[in-house]
Amino acid sequence: MxxxxxxxxxxxxxxxxxxxxxxxxxxxxxxxxxxxxxxxxxxxxxxxxxxxxxxxxxxxxxxxxxxxxxxxxxxxxxxxxxxxxxxxxxxxxxxxxxxxxxxxxxxxxxxxxxxxxxxxxxxxxxxxxxxxxxxxxxxxxxxxxxxxxxxxxxxxxxxxxxxxxxxxxxxxxxxxxxxxxxxxxxxxxxxxxxxxxxxxxxxxxxxxxxxxxxxxxxxxxxxxxxxxxxxxxxxxxxxxxxxxxxGGKSANILMADVDLEVAVTKGLAGCFGNSGQSCNAPTRMFVPRDLHDKAAAIAKTAAETFRVGPADAPGTKLGPVVSQLQFDKIQDLIQSGIAEGATLVAGGPGRPADLNRGYYVRPTVFADVTPDMRIAREEIFGPVLSIMPYDTVDQVVHEANNTVYGLASYIQSKDLKKARQVASLMRTGNVHINYPAWDAGMPFGGYKQxxxxxxxxxxxxxxxxxxxxxxxxxxx
Known part of the structure; x- marks a missing residue:
């Protein structure tokens, strides 16, 4: 019954x-x-x-x-x-x-x-x-x-x-x-x-x-x-x-010494997981300025591997978002990224070409994102990644923390001492160093809003x- x-x-x-x-x-x-x-x-x-x-x-x-x-x-x-x-x-x-x-x-x-x-x-x-x-x-x-x-x-x-x-x-x-x-x-x-x-x-x-x-x-x-x-x-x-x-608007800081292919690909997967509908998703990817364009190219290739489709279809990697309300909100924010001058690297507005029914969002990547843009400030809650260039560690720490949210942050570096030092400066309830496994024994919650x-x-x-x-x- x-x-x-x-x-x-x-x-x-x-x-x-x-x-x-x-x-x-x-x-x-x-x-x-x-x-x-x-x-x-x-x-x-x-x-x-x-x-x-x-x-x-x-x-x-x-x-x-x-x-x-x-x-x-x-x-x-x-x-x-x-x-x-x-x-x-x-x-x-x-x-x-x-x-x-x-x-x-x-x-x-x-x-x-x-x-x-x-x-x-x-x-x-x-x-x-x-x-x-x-x-x-x-x-x-x-x-x-x-x-x-x-x-x-x-x-x-x-x-x-x-x-x-x-x-x-x-x-x-x-x-x-x-x-x-x-x-x-x-x-x-x-x-x-x-x-x-x-x-x-x-x-x-x-x-x-x-x-x-x-x-x-x-x-x-x-x-x-x-x-x-x-x-x-x-x-x-x-x-x-x-x-x-x-809510959250988590920063993912890639240090200059990372294996860029691995760091970007894993970071994008973390952002797109659950169709981007995770409050701790690493949605702001900070990359050294001289690596920015290469990171964007890697992210484009990685985004294009995400097969979008019905939840019960074999091979679906990215299902729909949950509702019309969420779909409309995400579309509005994607449009705002274009209007405010970010570089659209992958995806964009609308559904994938082969899907005309269902709340499907194209796996989307923006590059050249600046801190004042809406896609850098607002929680999108969809498969949308913002790549943001930085020049110094002090600058990226400031920009990563310059948000009303404080749920999670992510640090990628081969130098664990440096990664731990940056982790100590994050104003977030969780810091993830080098994409560790999820742990049900760790405290989960946030700072600020x-x-x-x-x-x-x-x-x-x-x-x-x-x-x-x-x-x-x-x-x-």
Missing amino acids: SHNLQFYIDGAWVGPVEPKVLDVIDPSNEEAFAQISLGGKADVDKAVAAARRAFGTFSRTTVAERRDTLRRVVEVYKKRSDDLAVAVSREMGAPRPFARDSQVGVGLAHLEKMVEVLGHFEFEHRKGTSLVVKEPVGVVGLITPWNWPLNQITCKVGPALAAGCTMVLKPSEIAPLDAIIFAEILDEAGVPKGVFNLVNGDGPTVGQALASHPDVDMMSFTGSTRAGILVAKAAADTVKRVHQEL SGNGREYAEYGLEDFLEIKGILGYEAA
Whole structure:
């Protein structure tokens, strides 16, 4: 039985208080392939009440009990991996192998990492005659995006469960089906009723109701900086904790000693991954001025290897972007790059010539990009790379940091001492030296308008905990 038109509240699948449906669009063909129900304030009230009731019991469970719960979630998640991959592929356009290996794979990595963390995490420690205790923050509201849906669901739900919190999840209404399957996974794994609740809906309705709800103790939000500001404002009246992972405009600094072919090709692949729809994508490639033209030629050749097509088509390397809104925004920014004088090296406006339906963006590379251009300042969230020449290390460090964002940065150099020195100057939550492998154990989050708080492993767990100091613990 499909639960697409239902919410998961208090351990049961229930209909909305006021029926209202929304089509889920397949970005590969622009056609509706499913419907979900949109919730309202009354649905949020029911879900929060269930979470509040469950908190009294779940917050007192032992670490071993919560670890066992997460282990069961991991096993059911593995069993439903193919279902999750198909859902993600259809709802947000990820090519099937990428959906299975990366989109679903990172979710599993977060859950397994949280099981590992609970094996060694200290929830209390002695300090002289006192005891310092870390306790669950309470009922948490979780708002997750469409671009890496399972990544963000698992790196919020995992630590919330590990901490002993109860929760209400509002996934993106654009890519909601994987979250419904995830709720089924938690139900089958035996997560106690009321601990996890799912209400689908839009930001202005369900998101606002969650963020402003007096019985929600914390909001964890991933999405645009614009929406994050609205969540923070809605949460302010009840002085709840707000954790935000927001936008980015990441710099990729290529030092003069790099193997240019490798550095440019890998950098472009990082920018184009997930059709460019990653908040930490290395979208600004800084290259020494005397290597700029050669880098542009390498990037052109690399961009032309990216086969664009439907998510379910064999050989597709670059699927569509998620929606008409995203497509239009990306097209506007590509046009702005041309209008403001950047050199169009590859791609450009419009769809690829052989695709007349679907939200397909041509793999695009601009060279001779200057810091004042929109494509150098605004988060594009599509397969668009900006190559920017620089003259000195001091200059490139300044330009890399000269952005309102601070999520990630990338440094490429054969001289590790030099790379580490430049990394120490980056005002970003992550710095990647020489394209390292992704690591679920590293903290993830940003400086400045890229947000606050950290996710992944014990760093994410800490954000769902309150700290209590018990003084006189040894007093008679």
